[in-house]
Amino acid sequence: MVRPFLIEEYRPQFHFTPEKNWMNDPNGLVYHDGIYHIFYQYNPNGTKWGYISWGHAISTDLVHWKHLPIALECDVDSNGNIMEMFFSGSVAVDVNNTSGFAIPIGRSQKGKEMFSQPMVAIYTSHYPTAHTTFNGQVIREGQQSQSIAFSNDNGLTWTKYNGNPVIPSPPPEYADQYNQFRDPFVFWHSTSSKWIMVATLALKQTLLIYSSDNLKDWTLASQFGPYNARFGEWECPSLFPLYVDGNSASEKWVMLIGINPGGVVAGSGTQSIIGSFDGKTFVADPSDVYDPTKVPADSTVFQDFESTSSTFEELGWTATGDFVSRGPRKASTVNAGKIKGYLGNGIMTTYLSGGTGTGTIASPKFTITEEYISFLVAGGYYPYNPVTAGTPEDHQVSMNLVVDGKVVHSQTGTNTENLVWRSWNVAGWVGKEAYLIVTDVNPGPSAHLHIDEIVFSNSPKDEANWNDFGPDYYAAATYNGLPNSERTVVGWMNNWAYANDIPTSTWRSAMSIPRTLALKTINNKVRLVQQPVSSVSTLYTAALCSHNFSVLQCGETEVNVPAPYNARMRLALKFARGTGTKFGVCLRSNAANTQETVIGYDFLGQNVFVDRFKSGNNSFVDSERNAFPGCFIATMATKPTDLIELNILLDWSSVEVFDGQGQIAITCQIFPLDDSAKVKLFSEGGSTKSVSVAINGIDSVWT
Numbered sequence: 231m232v233r234p235f236l237i238e239e240y241r242p243q244f245h246f247t248p249e250k251n252w253m254n255d256p257n258g259l260v261y262h263d264g265i266y267h268i269f270y271q272y273n274p275n276g277t278k279w280g281y282i283s284w285g286h287a288i289s290t291d292l293v294h295w296k297h298l299p300i301a302l303e304c305d306v307d308s309n310g311n312i313m314e315m316f317f318s319g320s321v322a323v324d325v326n327n328t329s330g331f332a333i334p335i336g337r338s339q340k341g342k343e344m345f346s347q348p349m350v351a352i353y354t355s356h357y358p359t360a361h362t363t364f365n366g367q368v369i370r371e372g373q374q375s376q377s378i379a380f381s382n383d384n385g386l387t388w389t390k391y392n393g394n395p396v397i398p399s400p401p402p403e404y405a406d407q408y409n410q411f412r413d414p415f416v417f418w419h420s421t422s423s424k425w426i427m428v429a430t431l432a433l434k435q436t437l438l439i440y441s442s443d444n445l446k447d448w449t450l451a452s453q454f455g456p457y458n459a460r461f462g463e464w465e466c467p468s469l470f471p472l473y474v475d476g477n478s479a480s481e482k483w484v485m486l487i488g489i490n491p492g493g494v495v496a497g498s499g500t501q502s503i504i505g506s507f508d509g510k511t512f513v514a515d516p517s518d519v520y521d522p523t524k525v526p527a528d529s530t531v532f533q534d535f536e537s538t539s540s541t542f543e544e545l546g547w548t549a550t551g552d553f554v555s556r557g558p559r560k561a562s563t564v565n566a567g568k569i570k571g572y573l574g575n576g577i578m579t580t581y582l583s584g585g586t587g588t589g590t591i592a593s594p595k596f597t598i599t600e601e602y603i604s605f606l607v608a609g610g611y612y613p614y615n616p617v618t619a620g621t622p623e624d625h626q627v628s629m630n631l632v633v634d635g636k637v638v639h640s641q642t643g644t645n646t647e648n649l650v651w652r653s654w655n656v657a658g659w660v661g662k663e664a665y666l667i668v669t670d671v672n673p674g675p676s677a678h679l680h681i682d683e684i685v686f687s688n689s690p691k692d693e694a695n696w697n698d699f700g701p702d703y704y705a706a707a708t709y710n711g712l713p714n715s716e717r718t719v720v721g722w723m724n725n726w727a728y729a730n731d732i733p734t735s736t737w738r739s740a741m742s743i744p745r746t747l748a749l750k751t752i753n754n755k756v757r758l759v760q761q762p763v764s765s766v767s768t769l770y771t772a773a774l775c776s777h778n779f780s781v782l783q784c785g786e787t788e789v790n791v792p793a794p795y796n797a798r799m800r801l802a803l804k805f806a807r808g809t810g811t812k813f814g815v816c817l818r819s820n821a822a823n824t825q826e827t828v829i830g831y832d833f834l835g836q837n838v839f840v841d842r843f844k845s846g847n848n849s850f851v852d853s854e855r856n857a858f859p860g861c862f863i864a865t866m867a868t869k870p871t872d873l874i875e876l877n878i879l880l881d882w883s884s885v886e887v888f889d890g891q892g893q894i895a896i897t898c899q900i901f902p903l904d905d906s907a908k909v910k911l912f913s914e915g916g917s918t919k920s921v922s923v924a925i926n927g928i929d930s931v932w933t
């Protein structure tokens with residue numbers, strides 16, 4: 231039993247959670263007068279999404295929070311009809327009183343009248359019911375409009391502006407998108423002395439950029455999108471400047487965009503695009519835009535599936551089960567033409583009539599000669615699980631790369647019918663013989679995979695800049711009110727694929743650890759990097775243990791971490807490649823090895839991974855659409871001599887993994903049993919060199 235005292239099962243101890251009830255996106259992040267405010271999407275009436283209001287809490291250090299009363303409460307009429315929900319948005323402090331919302335607060339010593347600095351919340355009014363507002367605006371059922379409210383007591387009480395909504399509808403060319411227009415992010419742009427708003431047309435994967443002098447009257451300035459990850463709803467944008475490598479002479483702008491579904495795993499995900507902003511238009515850097523129709527310049531096409539009149543056997547592939555004597559198909563004829571994103575006409579698919587086909591389709595053997603294998607993939611999320619593969623519990627629908635008889639890379643669908651690029655680093659197997667095998671053992675209607683355009687090259691084919699390669703980082707929002715050289719971001723540590731079902735009670739959902747963002751040049755490319763905010767380290771206990779091994783032998787080495795810190799700790803791992811193939815740590819392991827969360831680095835596949843197949847309770851979602859179990863990878867190419875660094879934050883029901891440079895983050899929820907409390911280092915396939923492990927406990931912020 232690792233629970234230190236009576237706390238609720240799974241309750242995070244150093245991540246923000248509401249005291250009770252449902253929470254989703256962080257909203258209105260603003261730093262003002264030494265206080266960090268967090269508002270958030272909140273249901274005051276239950277543990278599932280609904281009655282959406284804005285909750286509120288404050289902090290002086292981003293780790294200890296004080297809960298405050300609800301800021302903006304869902305409006306319900308006397309018949310119980312919901313009239314207005316308060317969807318996501320932002321808060322700005324109107325220092326110059328451009329809005330006129332300030333109130334007199336007395337006189338200075340010299341007798342000058344002084345005014346408050348109002349906080350202004352800019353949010354989406356979601357109107358489920360058609361009605362006419364008191365100020366005569368005709369509202370349609372389901373309309374989403376942008377509205378404002380102000381507070382002159384530091385966010386404790388709010389007054390809705392009587393001219394709401396301030397942007398009732400999107401521009402005429404998008405008139406039909408009146409119910410998918412939301413999530414305004416507003417900031418003061420000092421160069422143009424204007425307020426800037428970025429809002430989404432969610433279904434169009436388009437951002438609308440507006441400007442204003444007073445937060446009430448808005449003019450459309452430009453549009454942006456769709457780019458990169460673009461199959462799914464675009465939500466919760468954030469736009470902000472940062473200095474490249476800390477150099478104030480070299481400023482770039484970053485657009486953060488939530489996408490759901492269509493995230494890197496399945497369901498919700500967060501991408502960023504770096505570019506420039508002149509007060510009107512955001513222009514993406516060409517190096518940050520990934521054209522999905524182009525393969526890397528040095529590619530060799532292994533199979534493009536254009537031979538739609540051939541069988542797999544005629545193409546030199548082998549098939550079993552329902553796929554014998556079948557072949558590539560015209561994508562437009564598969565699944566009622568729902569498939570998008572293919573190149574040419576043909577694709578490989580395991581979708582037969584009704585999607586019920588099962589069997590395998592395997593490529594001819596080939597020798598790996600280049601460092602990456604890239605391909606387009608779509609379909610249901612049914613990952614390959616090495617533990618259940620080949621057993622009656624095998625549900626996989628995936629394409630696997632097999633070397634020396636072992637699956638070394640695997641990719642399942644992302645729960646959409648839209649083909650997206652994925653790349654595997656195979657540098658570790660150059661010179662080896664390999665084959666690809668698509669395995670679909672699952673007859674369910676959404677359990678099918680589509681594959682197109684398999685290419686070999688020495689550079690990866692990216693779909694997007696993913697801010698986090700885990701499944702549980704969404705709706706990331708950034709703080710207004712910090713200097714231009716600083717940006718702090720907070721994400722919702724959950725995923726719409728299962729958010730309403732996670733096995734917690736009295737509250738549902740936590741926020742990610744707040745993270746400091748920066749722009750850093752890595753391998754000649756400017757990248758958005760992140761690390762936990764420095765104040766998290768104030769929660770660290772004295773070192774619980776530190777271990778150094780010049781050579782860590784193959785196998786498992788248990789590390790003794792005393793309770794309660796075995797459920798909340800920070801691990802700093804440094805290591806270098808030895809004769810082994812993988813190095814890492816198992817957290818929340820039980821004696822029987824039936825539970826563990828495995829985090830590490832794959833020297834051959836060149837990726838950081840988090841495996842939560844056995845992390846604990848992972849069967850709370852319906853079996854047909856269970857997007858929770860999985861192993862999540864982030865490619866990070868290293869040289870054999872590199873000292874690799876991973877920093878891990880473990881809380882009661884989550885892990886967040888960062889590499890030393892901050893280019894990789896993987897965020898995952900886990901729901902282990904209390905008794906799963908062991909910590910084990912492992913080196914697989916041989917030894918790992920220069921291993922150092924430093925572990926600190928993390929104090930609870932609630933005690």
Ligand code: FRU
Nearest residue numbers: 255271282317318412465705
């Ligand atoms: C993102 C989102 C937003 C919306 C809010 C509603 O998670 O769908 O687009 O404003 O949640 O709660």
